[in-house]
Structure formats: structure tokens, C-alpha cells
Amino acid sequence: MINYWPLIGILLVVAGFALRMNPMLVVTGSAIATGLIAAMDLHEVISTFGKAFNDNRIIAIVWIVLPVIGLLERFGLQQRAAAVIRKMRNATTGRLLILYLLYRQITAAIGLHSTAGHPQTVRPLVAPMALAAAEKQHGGLTEDEAEKVKAYSAATDNVGLFFGEDIFFAIGSIVLIQQTLATYGYSLAPLELALWAIPSAIAAFLIHGARLALLDRRLGRSGQ
Incomplete structure (x- = not known):
């Protein structure tokens, strides 16, 4: 069965932008929340961030x-x-x-x-x-x-x-x-x-x- 709960991260982005919060904090916070909701532990979420940064280090x-x-x-x-x-x-x-x-x-x-x-x-x-x-x-x-x-x-x-x-x-x-x-x-x-x-x-x-x-x-x- 498909788990739709991680899509809450999209709602967090929309809500954060609507409230005119800092875009960097909004995107980072929604990404961490999405990872945690998807049953990833905090270490795995941070590791994913690091890998993405390394892959796009240009x-x-x-x-x-x-x-x-x-x-x-x-x-x-x-x-x-x-x-x-x-x-x-x-x-x-x-x-x-x-x-x-x-x-x-x-x-x-x-x-x-x-x-x-x-x-x-x-x-x-x-x-x-x-x-x-x-x-x-x-x-x-x-x-x-x-x-x-x-x-x-x-x-x-x-x-x-x-x-x-x-x-x-x-x-x-x-x-x-x-x-x-x-x-x-x-x-x-x-x-x-x-x-x-x-x-x-x-x-x-x-x-x-x-x-x-x-x-x-x-x-x-x-x-x-």
C-alpha cells in the first residue's frame, strides 16, 4: 500500500512560503520532516543531505x-x-x-x-x-x-x-x-x-x- 504521509512535506513548504518564512529554513525543515515521516532516522536524513550536496558540489x-x-x-x-x-x-x-x-x-x-x-x-x-x-x-x-x-x-x-x-x-x-x-x-x-x-x-x-x-x-x- 502506498504511504502518502510523506507528502505532508509539500504542505509544509506551501504553508511556510505563505507565511513568508525564511525559504532556506522552510525547505530544510520540510525535507527533514518528510524523511522522518518516511520512517528514516535523523542520521539517515542528514546522510542523504550530505550525499546530495556532494553529488552537486559544483x-x-x-x-x-x-x-x-x-x-x-x-x-x-x-x-x-x-x-x-x-x-x-x-x-x-x-x-x-x-x-x-x-x-x-x-x-x-x-x-x-x-x-x-x-x-x-x-x-x-x-x-x-x-x-x-x-x-x-x-x-x-x-x-x-x-x-x-x-x-x-x-x-x-x-x-x-x-x-x-x-x-x-x-x-x-x-x-x-x-x-x-x-x-x-x-x-x-x-x-x-x-x-x-x-x-x-x-x-x-x-x-x-x-x-x-x-x-x-x-x-x-x-x-x-
Whole structure:
């Protein structure tokens, strides 16, 4: 008989986020509770945490990257990125973000997921450049307009990564899809699943690219 009690951990996560508690504490607490409810002793739960951390130790690179980005920003990285865009005559927010979307999808499709992202490229480079392009084309932006440009910059990274990474067959999401389909009797190789991700990636590029092109028009109308 299937034991559904460990699913209480999901409710704990939902409740913790709803109460706006510290996300790290919520996730850690719910994971420990789930393990204990699943009849694991505390030592086994902690051992599982340690094994997961060891298997994914590349995450520790973040602690090296963040100080470097902080130093670069301290010495004017955002200002220099914005200055470069202001010198480009035909640069617009939409065109810049479309190019970044293309770059993000291509690099994700060949497995280079960590070459870009919110902390290392969007915040210090992409968002300031997009804002500079908008101000150069439409003049000063209101707070709402500036926040919209930042949101589109972050969304562009999300769309590019999400729909680009599944083209790379040696990734966890492809393995998960393969195993799920196998349980229902569909035997597919990872490469076959990756090829079927290409039409979705193309559609995502066209749809989000059109939204970015429309962003230029909206900023132009609001600036008049």
C-alpha cells in the first residue's frame, strides 16, 4: 500500500512560503520532516543531505562567482555596460533582449547553462544595458517602466534557458521525461526527446521575441 504521509512535506513548504518564512529554513525543515515521516532516522536524513550536496558540489562555485561580480559592480560594471549601449545608434531594448534570448537558447542547447543567468549576467549586464537602450530611445523612464524593462530582462533569461536546455540530451530533465514515459510503456532515447524539444524552442523564441518587439512600441507610446 502506498504511504502518502510523506507528502505532508509539500504542505509544509506551501504553508511556510505563505507565511513568508525564511525559504532556506522552510525547505530544510520540510525535507527533514518528510524523511522522518518516511520512517528514516535523523542520521539517515542528514546522510542523504550530505550525499546530495556532494553529488552537486559544483553549486559551491557560486561562492566564488558572487564576490567577483560584487567587485565588478563596485567598480562600475553596470555603468560601463550602459555606456556601451548608449554609443550604439540602433540599439533598442527589444533588439538587445532578442539577441540575448538567442544567445541563451543556443548556449543552453549545447549544455553551457552556467555561462549566463540572473546573478552573473542579467543583474550586472543585461538589465542595465536594456535600461540604457530604453532611456536612449525614449528619454527618462518612470519607475513602472524601468521595473518592466528589468522584468523583461529576467524573463528573457528564463525563457531562453527553459526552452533551450531540453535540446541538450545529457540533462536531468530529459532523463526524468524518459523515465516517466518508460513507466507508461514508451521507450525513447534521450536524443529523440531532445530533438522533439527543438520545435518548442523555436516557438518560444518567436513568441517571446514578438513580445520583446512589442515592448519597444509600448515604451515609445508611454514616452510620448
